[in-house]
Amino acid sequence: MYFNVKDVQQFEAQKEFIDTAIVPLLSLKFDEGIKQSSSAAEYLMSLTAFIEQQFKGRLMLLPPFSYTEQTKSGLFVPLLKEELHNVGFKHVLFLTCDHSWTSLMDQIDVIWLPSIPLESMDKEVKKTVLEDQLKQVIPILSSKWTQS
Amino acid sequence: MSNNRVSRRQFLNYTLTGVGGFMAAGMLMPMVRFAIDPALQTKAEGNFVQTSQKIADLTEEPVKVDFTFEQVDAWYKSDVTEAAWVYKDGDTVIALSPVCKHLGCTINWAGDSAHPDQFFCACHAGRYEKNGKNVAGTPPLGPLDEYEVAEKDGYLMLGKKVANTLV
Known part of the structure; x- marks a missing residue:
């Protein structure tokens, strides 16, 4: 499910089935790292959209939480997790290309994936790369789901 | 030059009819085109x-x-x-x-x-x-x-x- 009206209506009706929230954490840089940052953003958005396509009926993909180096400290991720828990998401997974979030590993479920530059690939290669990356995420998701 | 010269009245008549005709056609053609448009649209072949x-x-x-x-x-x-x-x-x-x-x-x-x-x-x-x-x-x-x-x-x-x- 995406965070749009159509999907949210379905979510409201089928709440007991959709128990997982996927939250992309997106680091924006505007100095010399701007190119790298945009590449990581593209990768993270493509991958999360692909995950959404595969598991549409079980998870909701939230719009990305974006931050810069300066505004990062204003993002209280554990609090966000609590908030999502309280509205009924049993599992809250944060996906990011920013390695620094792994330091919060004991409080939140973070999946850190090193970004892959997709922009230089043609469609076929891109698809295989995303499929391979998805295979890394599936075991994490299914272990979460079998726990409960 | 022929003998039956075009009088001023005739000349103006011809010109006005001509120009008016073009203008009427200019207005009517798109209307007709819109009216019969659905019939002209080509159906994509089954979209395979x-x-x-x-x-x-x-x-x-x-x-x-x-x-x-x-x-x-x-x-x-x-x-x-x-x-x-x-x-x-x-x-x-x-x-x-x-x-x-x-x-x-x-x-x-x-x-x-x-x-x-x-x-x-x-x-x-x-x-x-x-x-x-x-x-x-x-x-x-x-x-x-x-x-x-x-x-x-x-x-x-x-x-x-x-x-x-x-x-």
């Missing part, structure tokens, strides 16, 4: 999409076939890739949509090791038989959709999504 799957390579075991088409969403054009599970039943080719009828996840053939000859949806353990029939007792409430199939130069073409005709 070419895939890279050879019909001869298909077996009774379902394989995933990806196909891409252009989707126009208002002013935004994008290439959409969809997939189908295709297999042969005798001589007929059957293409099933991989979208779970429960909440729209993507299903896989033999995704569950306990049921190697069924389609499986990992989200809520929905299962479908090979012909797309939903297994009773699992979340899905209807059978998988089917794609219209055609053949062109030995390659598989996929058309519109239709309700399952096999169940």
Whole structure:
């Protein structure tokens, strides 16, 4: 499910089935790292959209939480997790290309994936790369789901 | 120069009729064009999409076939890739949509090791038989959709999504 009206209506009706929230954490840089940052953003958005396509009926993909180096400290991720828990998401997974979030590993479920530059690939290669990356995420998701 | 010279009155008459005629035509033509437009529109030929799957390579075991088409969403054009599970039943080719009828996840053939000859949806353990029939007792409430199939130069073409005709 995406965070749009159509999907949210379905979510409201089928709440007991959709128990997982996927939250992309997106680091924006505007100095010399701007190119790298945009590449990581593209990768993270493509991958999360692909995950959404595969598991549409079980998870909701939230719009990305974006931050810069300066505004990062204003993002209280554990609090966000609590908030999502309280509205009924049993599992809250944060996906990011920013390695620094792994330091919060004991409080939140973070999946850190090193970004892959997709922009230089043609469609076929891109698809295989995303499929391979998805295979890394599936075991994490299914272990979460079998726990409960 | 001929003898019957055009008088001023005649000249003005001719000119006004000519110019007026053009103006009337200029207004009427688009109207007529709009009125008969639906009849002129060409219907795309069934909207079949070419895939890279050879019909001869298909077996009774379902394989995933990806196909891409252009989707126009208002002013935004994008290439959409969809997939189908295709297999042969005798001589007929059957293409099933991989979208779970429960909440729209993507299903896989033999995704569950306990049921190697069924389609499986990992989200809520929905299962479908090979012909797309939903297994009773699992979340899905209807059978998988089917794609219209055609053949062109030995390659598989996929058309519109239709309700399952096999169940």
